[in-house]
Amino acid sequence: MGIKSFQGKRETNQIKEETQILVSDYMTTNLVTFKAEDSLDYVIEQLIINKISGGPVVNEKNELVGIISETDCIKHISESKYYNMPVDTNNTVGKYMVTDVDTIDKNMNIFDAAFKFISSRRRRFPVIENGKLIGQLSQKDVLKAAISVEGNTW
DSSP: OOOOOOSOOOOSOOOOOOOOOBHHHHOBOSOOOBOTTSBHHHHHHHHHHHTOSEEEEEOTTOOEEEEEEHHHHHHHHHHHHHTTOOOOTTOBHHHHSBOSOOOBOTTSBHHHHHHHHHHHTOSEEEEEETTEEEEEEEHHHHHHHHHHOOTTOO
């Protein structure tokens, strides 16, 4: 007597369609942005109120011109303390922001973006489309994507 298979008829087409998880699926679009003429005091206040560690700096056309972070603000504060000088209240974002900004494409696979975070040691990447800031991807966004992936599709 032969062994019968109780699995039923097998389909010959068992190719699983993989759907890519894109940066645009997890990027933040409601951003706190700054202008180059904003004061560092204003930036520090906004970072604390919004519980963020930095933000993009844009011009009046919403084009990315830089990034300002907690570290940039702390550098300014520590320099004035080191030289025993009062903190200059006329300092602006434009003087302390980083202008050489790496960006990320909204159509990039989220896990390729994860590798970009590892290799660059950045905490966030602005997302640009047609020269305009449309969002930002943070390391936390990548973690959210990893949690939402089922099984072994990572």
